[in-house]
Amino acid sequence: MNQHLTNDTLIDYLHGELRPQDDALAHAHLAVCSSCRQARDAESGVTDFLRAGAAAEEQEFPSLVAAAVWQRIREAPPTPLARFRTFFRPAIAVPLAAVLLVGGWFASPLGHGSSGGARSIDALYYFQAHAAQSASSPLSEHSGMPVDETSMNDEAGSAAPLVDQYAAYALSGGINAVR
Amino acid sequence: MTQYGKATYNFAFRLTGNEADARDLTQDAFIRVYRAWRSFVPGTSFLSWIYRIVTNLHRDELRRRKGRYQEELPEDNAPQEFGGQRPLAVTPIDDYVERQVGEPLSKALAQLSPDQRQVVILADIEEYSYQEIADIMGCSIGTVRSRLHRARALLRRLVERAQHQER
Numbered sequence: 486m487n488q489h490l491t492n493d494t495l496i497d498y499l500h501g502e503l504r505p506q507d508d509a510l511a512h513a514h515l516a517v518c519s520s521c522r523q524a525r526d527a528e529s530g531v532t533d534f535l536r537a538g539a540a541a542e543e544q545e546f547p548s549l550v551a552a553a554v555w556q557r558i559r560e561a562p563p564t565p566l567a568r569f570r571t572f573f574r575p576a577i578a579v580p581l582a583a584v585l586l587v588g589g590w591f592a593s594p595l596g597h598g599s600s601g602g603a604r605s606i607d608a609l610y611y612f613q614a615h616a617a618q619s620a621s622s623p624l625s626e627h628s629g630m631p632v633d634e635t636s637m638n639d640e641a642g643s644a645a646p647l648v649d650q651y652a653a654y655a656l657s658g659g660i661n662a663v664r
Numbered sequence: 665m666t667q668y669g670k671a672t673y674n675f676a677f678r679l680t681g682n683e684a685d686a687r688d689l690t691q692d693a694f695i696r697v698y699r700a701w702r703s704f705v706p707g708t709s710f711l712s713w714i715y716r717i718v719t720n721l722h723r724d725e726l727r728r729r730k731g732r733y734q735e736e737l738p739e740d741n742a743p744q745e746f747g748g749q750r751p752l753a754v755t756p757i758d759d760y761v762e763r764q765v766g767e768p769l770s771k772a773l774a775q776l777s778p779d780q781r782q783v784v785i786l787a788d789i790e791e792y793s794y795q796e797i798a799d800i801m802g803c804s805i806g807t808v809r810s811r812l813h814r815a816r817a818l819l820r821r822l823v824e825r826a827q828h829q830e831r
Contacts, residue, residue, distance in 0.1 A: 492820075501793075502794050528816070530823060535772075535784065535819070536788065538768055542769055544674055546672075547673065550669070550691050551665050558695060564699075
């Protein structure tokens, strides 16, 4: 390197921020160039001035600051997260979890002691029995009107057979018997 | 706080140039550290993280003060006695700093802009690398380098002048 080093290069050199090849070139140049060494010494003087001044002006950490920090932390209103955590303390969280667990048990199929498939069969049975009962006695709970089982399962036209049955029942004197 | 208090306070003192502002800045920084400690990335330097908080708080404070002075002094009320060379908003602070700082380092650092001061403190006093300074200040390495070069050019002139006066 024949060119003199700039102050910017010297600053980076002194801070160890040059690339390895540039650092080696600068180092080699400083070994043979007195004017660049002088410039480097001037830059080093600035660094020494700053470090010596920093050491001379070093201050102790004021205890008042620490006390003020702790006071402000204590006085600060709790954050939403802190409030949430306070709410879910063990004293509240444990009974709440127990209630949720018991509620979940009764709400689940396990709590009923039967499976989902069985429940659907029960419903079907109920509807069939209820329809049969209604069909057998339109005006009274207990009458001897025969039930047409096939009409109960006819989803599309279940109303028509019921009307027919009722007409037949009336003609046979069933209504009079009820009266 | 016991471990990092002194370093943080001295960093704040060099940034602000006076004890009262340094105390406030350190106090605000530790409260911020306490509230945001979950955002600290384990494995990284805790002191660098505190310095980043101090740097950001100092920048915010300077912006706030600048805005406040600009509000208090409307443009059409610019004083004529200063010849329009310096805005009045800067003068009281400069005068205050001039009166407060007596030490050579503080006096020299007071001549720099806040950004240049931060870079010089971190690079030359705290001995951080350019990359670490860039991380602390939230800027690029190129910006760190150019700020440091400009700041040191100014400091070099100040040191040379001081040495010349001593002779």
